[in-house]
Amino acid sequence: MKLVARSTPWLLSAPAMLLFSSLLLLPLTLTAVLSFNVFDYNTGVKNIFTWAHYAAIFTDDYYFEIFWRTFWIAGLTTLICLLIGAPEAYVLSRMGDPWRTVFLLIVLAPLLVSVVVRAFGWSMLLGPRGLVNQVFAFIGMGPFKILYTEWAVVIALVHVMLPFMIIPIWTSLQKLDPGVENAALSLSASHFTTLRRIVLPQVLPGVLSGSLIVFGLSASAFAIPGLLGGRRLKMVATVVYDEYLHELNWPLGAALALILLLANLLVMLSYNRVLEGRYKKAMG
Amino acid sequence: MSFLTLTDVSKFYGPNCVVANMNLSVEKGEFVTLLGPSGCGKTTTLQMIAGFTEVSQGSITLDGRDITSTPPNSRGLGIVFQSYALFPHMTVFENVSFGLEMRRLDKAQRLERVSAALALVHLEDLAARYPRELSGGQKQRVALARALVIEPPVLLLDEPLSNLDAKLREEMQFELRQIQRKVGTTTIMVTHDQTEAMSICDRVVVMQAGHVTQVDVPYQLYENPQSKFISTFVGKANLMRAQQVHGGGAGAAVTSLSVNGVPFQCKAAELSSSTELMVSLRPEKISFVPLGQGQVDGRVSARFFLGSQWLYQVDTPMGVLQVACPNNDTAPLNEQDPTGLQWSPDSARVLS
Amino acid sequence: MSKNGPLALCFNALVIGFMLAPLVVVCLVAFTPENTLSIPTTDFSLRWFKAVFAHPDFMTSFWNSVWLALAAASVSTCVAIPAGLAITRYQFAGRDALNALFLSPLIVPHLVLGVAILRLFSLIGATGSFFWLVLAHVVVVTPYVLRLVLAASAGMDRSCEQAALSLGASQSAVFRRVTLPMILPGVTGGWLLAFINSFDEVTMSIFVTSPATVTLPVRMYMYATESIDPLMAAVSALMVALTGGVMILLDRLYGLDKILVGSK
Numbered sequence: 012m013k014l015v016a017r018s019t020p021w022l023l024s025a026p027a028m029l030l031f032s033s034l035l036l037l038p039l040t041l042t043a044v045l046s047f048n049v050f051d052y053n054t055g056v057k058n059i060f061t062w063a064h065y066a067a068i069f070t071d072d073y074y075f076e077i078f079w080r081t082f083w084i085a086g087l088t089t090l091i092c093l094l095i096g097a098p099e100a101y102v103l104s105r106m107g108d109p110w111r112t113v114f115l116l117i118v119l120a121p122l123l124v125s126v127v128v129r130a131f132g133w134s135m136l137l138g139p140r141g142l143v144n145q146v147f148a149f150i151g152m153g154p155f156k157i158l159y160t161e162w163a164v165v166i167a168l169v170h171v172m173l174p175f176m177i178i179p180i181w182t183s184l185q186k187l188d189p190g191v192e193n194a195a196l197s198l199s200a201s202h203f204t205t206l207r208r209i210v211l212p213q214v215l216p217g218v219l220s221g222s223l224i225v226f227g228l229s230a231s232a233f234a235i236p237g238l239l240g241g242r243r244l245k246m247v248a249t250v251v252y253d254e255y256l257h258e259l260n261w262p263l264g265a266a267l268a269l270i271l272l273l274a275n276l277l278v279m280l281s282y283n284r285v286l287e288g289r290y291k292k293a294m295g
Numbered sequence: 296m297s298f299l300t301l302t303d304v305s306k307f308y309g310p311n312c313v314v315a316n317m318n319l320s321v322e323k324g325e326f327v328t329l330l331g332p333s334g335c336g337k338t339t340t341l342q343m344i345a346g347f348t349e350v351s352q353g354s355i356t357l358d359g360r361d362i363t364s365t366p367p368n369s370r371g372l373g374i375v376f377q378s379y380a381l382f383p384h385m386t387v388f389e390n391v392s393f394g395l396e397m398r399r400l401d402k403a404q405r406l407e408r409v410s411a412a413l414a415l416v417h418l419e420d421l422a423a424r425y426p427r428e429l430s431g432g433q434k435q436r437v438a439l440a441r442a443l444v445i446e447p448p449v450l451l452l453d454e455p456l457s458n459l460d461a462k463l464r465e466e467m468q469f470e471l472r473q474i475q476r477k478v479g480t481t482t483i484m485v486t487h488d489q490t491e492a493m494s495i496c497d498r499v500v501v502m503q504a505g506h507v508t509q510v511d512v513p514y515q516l517y518e519n520p521q522s523k524f525i526s527t528f529v530g531k532a533n534l535m536r537a538q539q540v541h542g543g544g545a546g547a548a549v550t551s552l553s554v555n556g557v558p559f560q561c562k563a564a565e566l567s568s569s570t571e572l573m574v575s576l577r578p579e580k581i582s583f584v585p586l587g588q589g590q591v592d593g594r595v596s597a598r599f600f601l602g603s604q605w606l607y608q609v610d611t612p613m614g615v616l617q618v619a620c621p622n623n624d625t626a627p628l629n630e631q632d633p634t635g636l637q638w639s640p641d642s643a644r645v646l647s
Numbered sequence: 648m649s650k651n652g653p654l655a656l657c658f659n660a661l662v663i664g665f666m667l668a669p670l671v672v673v674c675l676v677a678f679t680p681e682n683t684l685s686i687p688t689t690d691f692s693l694r695w696f697k698a699v700f701a702h703p704d705f706m707t708s709f710w711n712s713v714w715l716a717l718a719a720a721s722v723s724t725c726v727a728i729p730a731g732l733a734i735t736r737y738q739f740a741g742r743d744a745l746n747a748l749f750l751s752p753l754i755v756p757h758l759v760l761g762v763a764i765l766r767l768f769s770l771i772g773a774t775g776s777f778f779w780l781v782l783a784h785v786v787v788v789t790p791y792v793l794r795l796v797l798a799a800s801a802g803m804d805r806s807c808e809q810a811a812l813s814l815g816a817s818q819s820a821v822f823r824r825v826t827l828p829m830i831l832p833g834v835t836g837g838w839l840l841a842f843i844n845s846f847d848e849v850t851m852s853i854f855v856t857s858p859a860t861v862t863l864p865v866r867m868y869m870y871a872t873e874s875i876d877p878l879m880a881a882v883s884a885l886m887v888a889l890t891g892g893v894m895i896l897l898d899r900l901y902g903l904d905k906i907l908v909g910s911k
Contacts, residue, residue, distance in 0.1 A: 023733035024745055026726045027789065031748055034786045035755075038763035045766055098655075099662045105650045112904055114659060118666050119907040124890045125847035127864045128883040131871055132669025135676060135684055135880070142672060142686070170669065173662075178908055231756030233850040238871055248758045248850070255762060255854065268762045272755060279754050347809055368812045380806035384828040393824075394814035445814060 039272075046266035056261055064266040074250075074267075081246045084161060085229035088168040089176075092225050095169070096176035097218060101210075103177075104184040115181070119174045126171060130238040133167040134158060137239070159241030167235045172228060176221040183217030184210075223282045227275045247271055298323040298481050299344070299449055304353035306339050313339050315505040317353070321449075326475055326482045328492040331502035332528070337485045340502075341451055344483065346370050358448060368397075373442030373480070377454045379434045381426040387413070387437050388422040394445040412444035415474060432463050439471075443478060450475075452484040456491060468495050489529045493517065501525055523646050526575045533576045533616050535559075537645075539566060549640045554613045557591055561643035573646045578606065578619035580642035583628065589637030595628050609636060670887055677884035679877050695881035705882060708866040712846050715777070715862060719784035720841035723792050724834060726785065731796030732826070746797075750790045760787065761854030768855060775857040783855050784845045791844055792837035795906070799833025800826075836901030843893050 046064060049057040068074045103115055121129060136142045137157040147153035157163050187210065195205040233248035240246065245253070247267060254264030297320035306314040314336040321327050329337040342348035344355060346367030354363045362370055382390050391412055395405045413419045416436035426434060435455060442450055455471070456464045472495040475482050486492050492499050493513035501509045501516065509521050520526035523534060537552040537559055549560040552572065561574055586592050593611035605627050607618040616636065620627070628634060651659070672686070679685050680692035699705055727749075734746050752760065764783045765774075773779035803826075811825045827834075849864035856865050863886070871879055897903050 017739075020733035020737035020739045020742070023729035027730040027749055028745070030726060030782065030785060030789075031751075034764060034767070034782055035748075035752065035760075038767040039755075039759075041766045041770065042759075042763040095662060098658060102651055102655045102659050105655075114663060116903055116907070117663055120894060120903070121666055121670065122907065123843050123847070123894055124670065124887055125849060125864045125867075127849050127867045127871065128673060128886050129669050131867070131879055131883055132673040134871070134875065135672050136669060138684070140684075142668075167669075170665065173666065174907075181908060227754070227756075231758050233758050233853075234868060237868070248756075251758060251762060252853070255765070261766070264762060265766070268756075268759045272759045275754060275756055345809075345813060347812075366812075367809070368815050368817060370813070371815065372813060374810065374813045376806040376810060378804055378806055380804060380810040382807055382811070382825060382829075393811065393816075397815035397820065441810075441814070 042265045043269055045262050046269050048262045050260045050262045052260075055259070064263045067263065068266055068270065077245055077247055077250050080161070080244075081230050084165055084168070084246065085226050087165055088172055088229045089222050089226045091165070091169050092172050092176040093218065093222060096173050096221065097180055097214075099173075100177045100180040100184055104181065118177060121170070122174045126234045127238070129171060130167055130235050133163065133170065133235075134239055137163045137166065158239065159244065161240075161244065163239040164236050164244065164246075167239050168229050168232060171232075171235065172225040175224045175228060179217040179220040179224070180214060181217075183214045187213055219282060219285060223278050227278045231271050231275065297321055298325075298358060299483070300356045301340070301344070302354050302356070304340070304343060304355065305351050306336070306343060306348065307351045313505055314343070317507060319500060319507070319510075321481055321483060323481050324479050325498065326472070326484070326496040327498050327500060328484045328486060328496040329500050329502055330486060330489060330492040330529075332487055334504075335502040336505040337487075337502050338453060341453055341483065341485045344449075345372055345374055345451055371445065371447055373445060373447035373450045375435070375438045375442050375450070375452045375455045377457060379426075379438040379458075381434055381437055381441075383426050385425075386422065387418065387424050387426070387429070390426070390437055391441045391444050394441065398445070408444050409440075412440040415443065415478070416440045431459050432467060435459065435467065439474070443474075443480065448481065450480045450482040452482065454486055455484065457486070457488070464491070471495055493529070501528070519644065520575065520646070523573055523575075526644075526646060531578050531617060531619075533578065533581075533614075534646075535574050535576070535614055537572045537574045539572065550645065552645075557611075557613050559590070559613070559643070560640035561645055562641050564645040566645065574643055575646050576616075576638060576643045578617040579604075581616065581618045581636050581638045583618070583620070584635040584637045586633055586635045589635035592633065592635050595630050595632045595634060598628065598630055609634065611636065673880050673883040674887060676877055676880040679880075682876070684875060684877060684880065695877045696885070698878050699881045699885065702878070704861075704866060705863070708861045708863045711777075711860055712863040715781060715784060715860075716842045716845040718781045719788055719845040720792075720838045722781065723785045723789040723841050724838050727789050727792040727796050727837065728827075728830075728834060731793055731800055735797055735800040749793050752787050753790045757787070757848070757850035758854075761851035764851070765854040774855075775859050777860055780852075780855060780860050783851065784848065787848060787851060788841035788844045791840045792834075795833040795837035795840070796830065799830035803829045832901050836897060836906050839893055839897045839900070840906055843890060846889075 045056070047060050047062070049059040049061045049063070051057060099118065103111055103118075106114065134141075138144070139154050139156065139158070141158070143157065144154040147155060157166075191213075192205055192209060195209045196202075200208070230246075231248055232246065233252065236244060236246040236249050237252070240249065248271070251264045251267045251271075254260045254267065258264075299319075299321040301317050301319040304314060304317040304319075305312065317336075317340060319327075319340075329340060331337050339348060343350050346362070346365060350363050354361055356362065357370075382393065385393070388409055392405045392409045395408060400408070409422075410419065413422060416439055418433060418436050418440065421429065421433065421437075426437070429437065435458075439455075452471075456467050459467060468491055475495075482496075484492075484496060493516070497512065499509075499511060499513055499516050500507055503524055509516060509525055511519075516525070517530055520529060520532075526532040527534065535554045537554045540551045540553050540558075550563050550566065552559045552561065552574065554574070559574065561576075566572065591611045591613055593609040593616065595607055596610045596615065597608040599606040600622075602622065604622055605620045607620070607628065609616050609618055618636065675686050676684055677695055678691040678693070679687040680690045680694060681687075730745070730749060734742055734749075760783075764786075768774045768776075768779060807825055807829065808821050811821045816824065847864060848862075849868055852862050852865050853868065856862055861869075863882070867879065867882055894903055897906055
């Protein structure tokens, strides 16, 4: 007698499978198809195959500039998040309760607040008469134009992405056996050496994971460049918005969106590869 | 006729045979233990009896009925799990009455029977508590009450005492036995702890690598282990290689052998034709005598105080022998003391 | 037990300040009596909050967001529980693939999701439909519920289910009386997390909402691109308050740190 029917797990997963195929897989496929459709400014989308949109993206300087800007903003954001997030995670892990949990929550809770609110908050802080410029004025500098420049976008992105960097690093740190650090110290290693040769290598998977997540999310960010970048500072996401809602050139927008998706998937896959290669052997 | 019978029961996971051709007959009211090291198949056997694991081959009969294909929720057996598996979101009372609810008893009947079950395990005052508020020993009793309240034909215990500390374990062993005697339920227990197995059950089934190696009452199992594995798994033993001595006639009261050239006599046994044999001698069967007055002389190389007894290691021409002496008024020997060792030939065994 | 020196604690204070700055500013400016964005120093006024409640567009989109989030969280929970149980309980070919599929919205940029679902909606005429908007949100928030269901299901003592079976319970009784109550904390935490994520969602929603179904964050985005005034701050402050309330609930029921960082 079979204790459980073979089909039970499939039946249980059926609702989710139905939902995801029709509202995730199907739309993505349709969009992929769309990206190869011809677009005519007068008549709209035509059901004819063309490489034109992809060709335009890869040859036109305008798009190159957009991708480059997106790339370096995402990269800078990742770097800053790393420089702030890793030490912060480390400092938090060395705190005692209850402060540790309190500060961890303060740092992570903004994740639950909508990005629009946070972007708006930054636009107030970074405006020509915002708090930041007021502080500069107080010490006799400025006013600096921060809002509607790349810097505003980076600052706000760092604010939004920092939790995503801290969480995996924090998780890695939690898995550390504190005895190992003490063992190194007892063998006459300095604090710095212990950090560099004992703690850091074990935390590296978390650092890698956080960096890739932050990079991927920053590259596809929409609300922040939209509200803080102004009309002239476009990133990939805002260009897609323009194509869809202003230009109505859906195929081009679809092509851009798909390139973004593929870039993201590539980033995630490379993480898996690196992790499987180097770290699984050592750390299991 | 036996109450619970396993006939040629086997379990395969792919090519791996986890339980091989197991035959077991349990009489009504008997307390049987499946004893063996991890991986010997004892828990799998219990799971098959309970119905959570499918039988690959063979059959299981309970009171004449074939239950091999019966689903676990129709077998009506009482089970105490190793982790106790108490429902964390229910009180002690609700836990114990769950089985009765499934049997559609009304509130009054449930109250009566749950109260009786809790009284049996001495937990009447804790009926309103939640499992997280209970100690390990208390949780174990609730699990037992929950299994017994449904008046099952067979009670299955999966390493019931392994999560308790040593002192509590001892207490619970005796209580378990008392309750079983009182209620009279046929019980099958699984354990890797040999003291537990021997102290509370009627018969021990020793398992190794999926096979049954010996089935006996505890005393016989200890005194007459049939293999090297059993003699060291159940209790301690001095194991020695012995050689046959020419001229030892059949029909003699003792069998004469020699260990490293030293004459060694053991209980009469049929000897195989191999020249190398294994003999076993329990440490507590050896006593100290003045030099020259025993079977062999030696020197104490180490001693350990275990509270109720002293455990000595004695270097002899036969090898290092362990000797256990009760901690009575005799003065203990010191390390490096020379001494003679003596035992009755009946205490020594040849292992097959 | 702090092993941190004063430098480390200073650093931590700066980071905390950085994380809180925009939220604090928003809440302060919301109370300004002025017409322009400014931080109230002496006078605190509720005029902008009153303006929010009097603003029909904001109120409509607020209720849209609330109903949407309630529906999306509930539907995704109903979908995620059986899927999560299937993944943790059964070994079957395709289990890993399904697990990846159901968690994939976490790595698909919301922008791409928005664009893709918009295409689907335009082809089947679903733009403007609240029903289809709910389904779009369900796809986005299901991973959050699923992760918590997976953790709860994997972490529960399965022998309790075996115990229930041995005591005579049917499979459905085991689910109702034992499994579900035992994974309920995870399920509730997941529901709340799904609610808040749906409520906050803006990037995908910008593409798939229509004038009839505009949600609050989308309305706020539109408003912010046109005019910046304290009305926006007041709405933001209200959203922060709402989020704060949900966080307290989450913490009471499940443990906020466990949800944000992941249970160990």
